[in-house]
Amino acid sequence: NAGVTQTPxxxxxxxxxxxxxxxxxxxxxxxxxxxxxxPGMGLxxxxxxxxxxxxxxxxxxxxxxxxxxxxxxFPLRLELAAPSQTSVYFxxxxxxxxxxxxxxxxxxxxxxx
Amino acid sequence: xxxxxxxxxxxxxxxxxVQINCTYQTSGFNGLFWYQQHAGEAPTFLSYNVLDGLxxxxxxxxxxxxxxxxxxxxxxxxxxxxxxxxxCAVDNYGQNFVFGPGTRLSVLP
Numbered sequence: 210n211a212g213v214t215q216t217p218x219x220x221x222x223x224x225x226x227x228x229x230x231x232x233x234x235x236x237x238x239x240x241x242x243x244x245x246x247x248p249g250m251g252l253x254x255x256x257x258x259x260x261x262x263x264x265x266x267x268x269x270x271x272x273x274x275x276x277x278x279x280x281x282x283f284p285l286r287l288e289l290a291a292p293s294q295t296s297v298y299f300x301x302x303x304x305x306x307x308x309x310x311x312x313x314x315x316x317x318x319x320x321x322x
Numbered sequence: 323x324x325x326x327x328x329x330x331x332x333x334x335x336x337x338x339x340v341q342i343n344c345t346y347q348t349s350g351f352n353g354l355f356w357y358q359q360h361a362g363e364a365p366t367f368l369s370y371n372v373l374d375g376l377x378x379x380x381x382x383x384x385x386x387x388x389x390x391x392x393x394x395x396x397x398x399x400x401x402x403x404x405x406x407x408x409x410c411a412v413d414n415y416g417q418n419f420v421f422g423p424g425t426r427l428s429v430l431p
Contacts, residue, residue: 251409251423299364311419313364
């Protein structure tokens, strides 16, 4: 059972570099999310999508971009990486109806130096 | 606005009972989730409350009072493996789940 798959699991970036965190789900979920979690803190929503072709900003979208060309994939792009973007990133998905469980990927540990 | 509060840390003894509180003020509310997160891992689902009252699931129970904007997670017969962070999250009509800061629980022998 694949569920939500994120890659890469670990990455070190230099300041100013760009990269894309990949996320794919095989549960046919319409809703997908990107969260970041700083050490000892809760999850903060970066972007979310309610379906292919539709994306919306969350609480902390600055410095990030997303796209949703298919139901399965929801990549997160970091442009001009900054040390403040050092964090753990979680992709998640849920089915359309409210009240359905969010399923998380295993996380991507990103360090910007 | 969105505001969810939880205690930062709690400590309890193996075999004991612990209650982790969560208070919330959000622009929308359809229900409240509790998630468990072990260090270095992704959050995993524990419970979901829509209606007021207590939901029991084995050693874990979750309570909700919508009128008071309050929920708690009750863990009984604590085990060492229960040492983790516990996150409450408001289901904002399925489009935006708002997570609290999490409570780090340490279970001591």
